[in-house]
Amino acid sequence: AQSVTQLDSHVSVSEGTPVLLRCNYSSSYSPSLFWYVQHPNKGLQLLLKYTSAATLVKGINGFEAEFKKSETSFHLTKPSAHMSDAAEYFCVVSYTGNQFYFGTGTSLTVIP
Amino acid sequence: GAVVSQHPSRVICKSGTSVKIECRSLDFQATTMFWYRQFPKQSLMLMATSNEGSKATYEQGVEKDKFLINHASLTLSTLTVTSAHPEDSSFYICSARDYTSTDTQYFGPGTRLTVL
Numbered sequence A: 001a002q003s004v005t006q007l008d009s010h011v012s013v014s015e016g017t018p019v020l021l022r023c024n025y026s027s028s029y030s031p032s033l034f035w036y037v038q039h040p041n042k043g044l045q046l047l048l049k050y051t052s053a054a055t056l057v058k059g060i061n062g063f064e065a066e067f068k069k070s071e072t073s074f075h076l077t078k079p080s081a082h083m084s085d086a087a088e089y090f091c092v093v094s095y096t097g098n099q100f101y102f103g104t105g106t107s108l109t110v111i112p
Numbered sequence B: 001g002a003v004v005s006q007h008p009s010r011v012i013c014k015s016g017t018s019v020k021i022e023c024r025s026l027d028f029q030a031t032t033m034f035w036y037r038q039f040p041k042q043s044l045m046l047m048a049t050s051n052e053g054s055k056a057t058y059e060q061g062v063e064k065d066k067f068l069i070n071h072a073s074l075t076l077s078t079l080t081v082t083s084a085h086p087e088d089s090s091f092y093i094c095s096a097r098d099y100t101s102t103d104t105q106y107f108g109p110g111t112r113l114t115v116l
Helices: none
Strands: A003-006 A010-014 A019-021 A023-026 A032-038 A044-050 A056-058 A064-068 A073-078 A087-094 A100-102 A106-111 B004-007 B010-013 B019-025 B030-038 B044-051 B067-073 B076-081 B090-098 B105-107 B111-115
Touching (some): A003 A087, A019 A106, A023 A032, A023 A087, A032 A064, A032 A073, A044 A073, A073 A087, B004 B090, B010 B019, B019 B030, B019 B090, B030 B067, B044 B067
Antiparallel strands (some): A056 A064, A064 A073, A087 A106, B030 B044, B067 B076, B090 B111
């Protein structure tokens, strides 16, 4: 079965320190992978996506993610957290373009 | 970038009434739109996939007669919650897939439905 696992339900970092949000997928196919961010009572905003091009993907707001096929991972990182980064983050995998498989989400708290 | 809007953003209705939620792709044509439901502090649950000009495909466990979906044009899909009950209260989010892209979904801002 295809699935995506976000390893941490909650991550807390201090402002200015690095952010790491972990995501692993299970698949025997080549997936498309996405990270979306959701602020309270808002829709989802696309941060970045991987679609079999460069394995290191740069997104908006200083975020980036690296696709590691050997580890079936697509972890999201940012060198320096900002207060405005506090939100819910979803890792998503897609195989056909139609069906999106969502992770359970990681809530990021940024401490001033 | 691709923008998807939803209207209304928030609605409160009485039990037994019907509520219509609109989802529009503002700057691109969307042959496929998706409707999700999100409970507090949980991930998104796909309710149905709608293709322009054809019947929606509902996920298992989603009542098609209760959640009516219409996708009459390449830029508009509607979700009507019929005979709403308090248990239908939720955050409903739509997304649209760009006609020129086979994999990326762009999400609307969501609609908060409260049924009294």
